[in-house]
Amino acid sequence: MNSVNENVLIKRPFSEVVSDYYQLTKPGITMSVLVSMLVGFILGSGSDINFSILVHALIGTYLIAAGTGAHNQFIERVSDRLMKRTAKRPLPDQRIESRSGMIFSLSLIFSGLFYLILMVNPVAGAVSFVTALIYLGVYTPMKKVSPVNIAIGAIPGALPPVGGWAAATGNIAEPGMWLLFGIMFFWQVPHVLSIAWLCKDDYSSAGLKMLPKNDEVGRKTLFWSMICVLGLFPVTLALWQLNISGMIFLVLGMILAIGFTAYTIKFGMDRTKENAKKMMFASIAYLPLVWVAVFIDRFISF
Structure with a gap:
């Protein structure tokens, strides 16, 4: 960074600097990670929730997730500069110096890892660290x-x-956690594909390959999206069959999966950016609502 930019950084209000570092942590994604972790913790705890361990797990997971988001932006700072949707992020816009961003992100990741190992358990630390890796x-x-x-x-x-x-x-080793993994995996693929379809020109200009190769009309995008949304149905059913969740979750989960599928089919019938946007919003709505269904089912059952 040149001296002019360094002087600008020095003169900036402290609150703006803090805001930029906060943006670096991808707060929306980090919050989604925390909620998803919370779902796994509550279902894994059964009827005996250790709230002290839960607080420590939230703190450690936040540190690793925030650091991962920040280090992702550090790695992608050059390509981010080439895309309209990311050009104003703190690193490509040079509001944070690259070296500072790297130190900040790695500090969060490793402090989160050691915190989880010491305050929760080594397995939780390993899972979070492997996630970041x-x-x-x-x-x-x-x-x-x-x-x-x-x-x-x-x-x-x-x-x-x-x-x-x-x-x-x-x-x-318990099947319940991997069924929750299945819900998030099958949700995430069509979610990312809908965003990729909306931003395909932006991604292409930055050299990012986010859509199936040679898929100008979107047939491959639709195929993989449909495979994954349909995968939500057996995973939802299995959670009920294994008595990990109850009838409330089964009914609400199936309704949400049907809604997500309907918008995916709508995109398939007319593969426009408008329908891709509707599919994206359906995916954005699906995950928090399905987790709400988990909580409703869990706490009504108790």
């Missing part, structure tokens, strides 16, 4: 190589409830 070390660089990155990225995106369950139980 796959996201940053595999998914992020793969975005410039192959559209397979979407499936790879869905893996760390689906691990937070596994981390929550591990925080509550100290293991990763």
Whole structure:
């Protein structure tokens, strides 16, 4: 960064600097991670919720998730500068110096890892750290190589409830946590594909491969989206069949999956940006509502 920009940084109000670092943590995604982790923790706890461990799990998970989001922006600062939707982020806009962003992000990740290991359990720390490693070390660089990155990225995106369950139980061998993983995995692929369809020109200008190869009319995008939304139905049913959730969740979960499927079919019938936007909003609504269904079912049952 040149001296002019450094002087601008020095003269900026402290509140603006704090705001920029906060933006660096991708607060929306970080909050989604925390909620998903909370779902896993509550279902993994059964009838005996340890609220002290829950608070520690939330703190540690927040640190790693925030650091992961920040380090992703550090890695992608050059490509972010090439896209309209990301050009004004703190790093590409040079409101935060690159080295400072790197130190900030890595400090959060490793402090979160050690916090979880010491205050929760090593398994929870390992799950969260592996989540960050796959996201940053595999998914992020793969975005410039192959559209397979979407499936790879869905893996760390689906691990937070596994981390929550591990925080509550100290293991990763129970089927319930992997069914929650399934809900998030099957949700995330069509969610990302709808965004990719909306922003395909922006992604293309930055050299990011976010849509199936040679899919100008969107047939492959529709195919993979439909496969995943349909996958939500058996996973939802399995949670009920294994007595991990009750009838309330089954009914509400199926209704939400039907709604998500309907908007995906609508996109398939007419693959316009407008219908992709509707599919995206359906995906945005689905996840928090399905977690609300989990909470309603859980606490009414008790």
